[in-house]
Amino acid sequence: MGNLINLKHLYVAWCDVLESLPKGIGRLTSLQTLDVCRCGGDNDEAFQIGDLRKLNLEGRLEIRLIGDATDKSEVEKAQLWDKKLFHLALDFEGQMNSSVEILNALRPHPDLESLRIWNHNGTMWPNWIQSLYNLRFLDLCRGTQCELWPFGKLKYLETLTLWDMCRVRKVGVEFLGLEDQTSFRIGSPPLILFPKLKQLYFISLSNWEEWEGVEEWTKEDSEITIMPYLSELSIVSCELLKALPDFVFKTRLHTLCIPGSERLLERYQEGNGEWAKISATNPNIRINRSEWS
DSSP: OTTOTTOOEEOOTTOTTOOSOBGGGGGOTTOOEESEEEEESSOTTBOOGGGGGGOOOEEEEEEEEESSOOOHHHHHTTOGGGSEEEEEEEEEEEOSOOOHHHHHHTOOOTTOOEEEEESOOSSSOOTTGGGOTTOOEEEEEOOTTOOOOOGGGOTTOOEEEEEOOTTOOEEOGGGGTOSSTTSSOTTOOOEEESTTOOEEEEEOOTTOOEEOOOTGGGSTTOOEEEOTTOOEEEEESOTTOOOOOGGGGGSSOOEEEOTTOHHHHHHTOTTSHHHHHHHHHOTTOEEEOSOOO
């Protein structure tokens, strides 16, 4: 395959039995599109992530790391930051140990618009997330050892999806981008948290019990605005979560999906006091209790 020097586009996503790519792909210097890159492992004849260096990839790429042989120095060879990728997916499913050093070395181009990180079992998220000034879509799944990052600092984020994070027990003000309840004081300039967020999804956070509100926001003269464009909120199979913070219902929210979240289903049942309060605050809201897609 390494002889196809004029090949520009290669699609292998549906080749389910393909365990890894051949080493020769690293010689395809004209290649611009590679939808899925399976790399790693201990096969000397297999494509390694450092082999991405010579490829002029652009647009979209999914990287699936196989085995535990991949190290930081090999990952840095790929020089992802120098490739004009706008959509990047990183999947560590084949690795027992996905350290933050590996994630940091996978730093993408600063113009990235969409990022997905799945099956990262390290203790921290990468240090380059906040530098992605154009990031609009973020999907994190099974970051089992990580605390939540201050996602409210991402000024252009439109869609945030968090899946299957068993360590999360409380979503505090840090999630919004505040250091603590006292970090915003009287006289501070106006602050908008999650200024562009439209869709927010929490799925299967099995130990999540509390979503903390913002004390300063409840004051009449507050200069804090939270999620002004939020239109859809889904909290699916989060059985222990007891209630939602008041600021959620002061957004533009029109769809609230809570299937499988038993305590929320009970609290926001039509006809009770909580539902009446919500309806008075946001008469356009529709609650979906039975299904999610």
